[in-house]
Amino acid sequence: MIRLIGYFFGIGAFLLLGVAGAAALYLGVVTKDLPDYEVLAKYSPPVTTRFHAGNGALMAEYARERRLYLPIQAIPDRVKAAFISAEDKNFYQHPGVDITGLARAIAVNLQNFGSGRRPVGASTITQQVAKNFLLSSDQTIDRKVKEAILSFRIEQAYSKDRILELYLNEIFFGLNSYGIAGAALTYFDKSVTELTIAETAYLAALPKGPANYHPFRKTEAAIERRNWVIDRMVENGYVTKADGEEAKKQPLGVNPRRGGAHLFASDFFAEEVRRQIIQKYGDNALYEGGLSVRTSLDPRLQIAARKALQAGLLSYDERRGFHGPVKTIEIGGDWGEPLGAVTAFSDVPEWKLAVVLSVDAQGAEIGIQPEKEASGKIVAERVTGHISTKNMQWAYRSANGDRKSAKSPEGVFGAGDVVYVEPLPEKGEYRLRQPPKVQGGLVAMDPQTGRVLAMVGGFSYGQSEFNRATQAMRQPGSSFKPFVYAAALDNGYTPASVILDAPIEIVAGGQVWRPENYGGGSAGPSTLRLGIEKSRNLMTVRLANDMGMNLVAEYAERFGIYDKMPPLLAMSLGSGETTVLRLVSAYSVLANGGKQIKPSLIDRIQDRYGKTIFRHEDRTCDNCNAGDWQSQEEPVLTDNREQVLDPMTSYQITSMMEGVVLRGTAAGKIKLDRPVAGKTGTTNDEKDAWFVGYTPDMVAGLYLGFDNPAPLGRGATGGSLAVPIFNDFMTEAVKGTRPSKFVVPEGMSMVAVNRKTGMAAQEGEPDTIIEAFKPGTGPADTFSVIGGLDQYVPPEEILKNSPQANQAVTSGSNGLF
Numbered sequence: 001m002i003r004l005i006g007y008f009f010g011i012g013a014f015l016l017l018g019v020a021g022a023a024a025l026y027l028g029v030v031t032k033d034l035p036d037y038e039v040l041a042k043y044s045p046p047v048t049t050r051f052h053a054g055n056g057a058l059m060a061e062y063a064r065e066r067r068l069y070l071p072i073q074a075i076p077d078r079v080k081a082a083f084i085s086a087e088d089k090n091f092y093q094h095p096g097v098d099i100t101g102l103a104r105a106i107a108v109n110l111q112n113f114g115s116g117r118r119p120v121g122a123s124t125i126t127q128q129v130a131k132n133f134l135l136s137s138d139q140t141i142d143r144k145v146k147e148a149i150l151s152f153r154i155e156q157a158y159s160k161d162r163i164l165e166l167y168l169n170e171i172f173f174g175l176n177s178y179g180i181a182g183a184a185l186t187y188f189d190k191s192v193t194e195l196t197i198a199e200t201a202y203l204a205a206l207p208k209g210p211a212n213y214h215p216f217r218k219t220e221a222a223i224e225r226r227n228w229v230i231d232r233m234v235e236n237g238y239v240t241k242a243d244g245e246e247a248k249k250q251p252l253g254v255n256p257r258r259g260g261a262h263l264f265a266s267d268f269f270a271e272e273v274r275r276q277i278i279q280k281y282g283d284n285a286l287y288e289g290g291l292s293v294r295t296s297l298d299p300r301l302q303i304a305a306r307k308a309l310q311a312g313l314l315s316y317d318e319r320r321g322f323h324g325p326v327k328t329i330e331i332g333g334d335w336g337e338p339l340g341a342v343t344a345f346s347d348v349p350e351w352k353l354a355v356v357l358s359v360d361a362q363g364a365e366i367g368i369q370p371e372k373e374a375s376g377k378i379v380a381e382r383v384t385g386h387i388s389t390k391n392m393q394w395a396y397r398s399a400n401g402d403r404k405s406a407k408s409p410e411g412v413f414g415a416g417d418v419v420y421v422e423p424l425p426e427k428g429e430y431r432l433r434q435p436p437k438v439q440g441g442l443v444a445m446d447p448q449t450g451r452v453l454a455m456v457g458g459f460s461y462g463q464s465e466f467n468r469a470t471q472a473m474r475q476p477g478s479s480f481k482p483f484v485y486a487a488a489l490d491n492g493y494t495p496a497s498v499i500l501d502a503p504i505e506i507v508a509g510g511q512v513w514r515p516e517n518y519g520g521g522s523a524g525p526s527t528l529r530l531g532i533e534k535s536r537n538l539m540t541v542r543l544a545n546d547m548g549m550n551l552v553a554e555y556a557e558r559f560g561i562y563d564k565m566p567p568l569l570a571m572s573l574g575s576g577e578t579t580v581l582r583l584v585s586a587y588s589v590l591a592n593g594g595k596q597i598k599p600s601l602i603d604r605i606q607d608r609y610g611k612t613i614f615r616h617e618d619r620t621c622d623n624c625n626a627g628d629w630q631s632q633e634e635p636v637l638t639d640n641r642e643q644v645l646d647p648m649t650s651y652q653i654t655s656m657m658e659g660v661v662l663r664g665t666a667a668g669k670i671k672l673d674r675p676v677a678g679k680t681g682t683t684n685d686e687k688d689a690w691f692v693g694y695t696p697d698m699v700a701g702l703y704l705g706f707d708n709p710a711p712l713g714r715g716a717t718g719g720s721l722a723v724p725i726f727n728d729f730m731t732e733a734v735k736g737t738r739p740s741k742f743v744v745p746e747g748m749s750m751v752a753v754n755r756k757t758g759m760a761a762q763e764g765e766p767d768t769i770i771e772a773f774k775p776g777t778g779p780a781d782t783f784s785v786i787g788g789l790d791q792y793v794p795p796e797e798i799l800k801n802s803p804q805a806n807q808a809v810t811s812g813s814n815g816l817f
Helices: 002-032 037-042 077-087 099-111 125-134 141-157 160-170 179-188 197-208 219-235 241-248 267-281 283-288 299-318 336-340 477-489 528-533 537-547 549-558 569-573 580-591 647-662 718-733 795-799 803-811
Strands: 049-052 058-062 172-174 292-295 352-360 363-368 383-388 417-423 430-433 439-445 452-456 498-501 506-508 511-513 524-527 602-606 612-615 677-682 689-694 699-705 749-754 768-773
Touching: 037 125, 037 141, 049 267, 049 283, 058 267, 077 125, 077 160, 077 197, 077 219, 125 141, 125 160, 141 160, 160 179, 172 179, 172 197, 179 197, 197 219, 197 241, 219 241, 267 283, 267 292, 267 452, 267 602, 299 439, 299 452, 299 699, 299 718, 336 352, 363 417, 383 417, 383 430, 439 580, 439 718, 477 528, 477 537, 477 549, 477 569, 477 580, 477 647, 477 677, 477 689, 477 718, 498 528, 498 537, 524 528, 528 537, 528 647, 537 549, 537 569, 549 569, 580 647, 580 677, 580 689, 580 699, 647 677, 647 768, 677 718, 689 718, 699 718
Parallel strands: 049 292
Antiparallel strands: 049 058, 292 602, 352 363, 352 417, 363 383, 417 430, 439 452, 439 699, 498 524, 506 511, 602 612, 677 689, 689 699, 749 768
């Protein structure tokens, strides 16, 4: 018997050694290609990039995986407790693999063998970290063995808190959200510190299978799983039974957070910043880099700019009639369903889609598009309203030209037509609206820094994502003229220099060009001031011709209006193409005293670790961070920007453009409590209407025009269309700010001159103006006119508006005669 026992013991020992050897050999093979778990120390997951407005408000988020990385110290204990209860209740006790839990899972799976039930897992949080970070998701024995080995090693190398931190920041929650911070925002639009017990439990239920517990498609299963997690939290002592029961009574309350722009009216601005980030750093930096981008956007000014431009576009569009309904639907049964399927502009919340239910001579009965739940389900309530004749009379005229003007609502639309409406203060009353076909762009800028404070790229981003403030290349027309005059003032001319305003023809390459003033006619010899105030084309062409277009082109490029401007005379009238942003930047140089600026929508960019990698402000202040005051001089902000225009020239052209607002093409249309300078612009055939203007503290510019350039109509000038929009915006923009004046540079002399002749005025002489002159210059002692004649013009045509020009006949100055 002893020999027999020894025999069996030997065999058993031999088999045990064989199994141990085979196991060792297997483990050696398996562990040979194990990933390096030390990479977890350098974990750098894809993180959401966030854009913020100038006041810190969240503006937009961009990510392939919506994730915000949170250190374990920033994650509330309740959140940690929920995930530990749901996934690994012995997390803080086991060495990486929960032997007890594994044995329990094996027993349950054996018991359920052949029942068709899904096998129960026993992976710990550490094992899930090993799988998610270092291994594939293959359901094989090899992968499970590797997972267990890595778990033991990870537990030896890292603390429990570090492992939990990796887990909570990496796991997928569905709806393209990763990590607990991203999931809290995506599902509940909250930070993790604001989550309730029920919300925390639901998020803890999701890693097991987000699709299985979808909040809208599988609501019952989601609630059941959430309540199971709550029960585990109560069982493990993290939540009281009373609180747990109360939490289980709560609905899921999921409120999905939309992506893209979050700040109202910021869509065009955010999209332009997005393009710049991609251009500067690439796609991966934007969608995975976790950048924090502080933009220059002022939310208050942005809303004011949107409102002003939209009102101007609608005013023009409605004066030209009704384009027709958005769509026509069947209303025989439930009109809410087909109307709910029509897509409305998400960024024009003031408007609603409505279907015409009936129409008569007194107006139209309408049904308002039903509201939708977060799931997309249409709310059952049906709201109706009324459009009276006075709130739709503008639509009696057809903008399509396919019918004559209607005389009542019955001639405008019929039952089933889908239209836009805007609620009025009177209950149940609405105003008929329509998306305009005319478009435009507006930019507001700080002239001292180049920070773009507001940008609107069209009527609606939902209607068209094309940004007309930065992407549309348009002819600036007469709004380019100030730079022709600035070049002249910088090169020997004065505001009182006299140019001939008379017909001219230019012959080049066998072609004859005969420019004309808007509205025709000419004023004879006139000062530079009058030329810019009244926007005289003929004077501008003669001035550019006298200086030479090479000089004008140099200044246009120096101001950044064009990259390479052809030195052609027609370019002096703004026939080249540029953008609103470029032109506003150029006017900012005039407003700030001639300092070059770099327009910027971005103030600062920080990487995921908070390190600043870009800052727009490049001025330096050596003593601004002194520890204490020891009677030293005040710190000075060193401005190294290039001086691209003489400050005295800058003031002269600003003074002349103040005249545009007071007496010229914008007269009577700008009503601010402070000085304003600016210039209108109207292109050939009235295809574009411009105005760019500024106070001492802000520059704003805009244009209106069709995307496919077409005439806006007779009289559609910068003064009639663009100036009122500028006034509306600036009126709101300057509210609450202290008025300031344009500063006259030291050394300039102020002299009274005759408006017409530019000569020094005698005391008591009528029709005079105070003009600014640089040192060594002043009004002419004799009347002289700049600009030769290229064709014969009768003397009486030249002299009829200026008897003083008779003196020029005898002097023959500047080759006029």
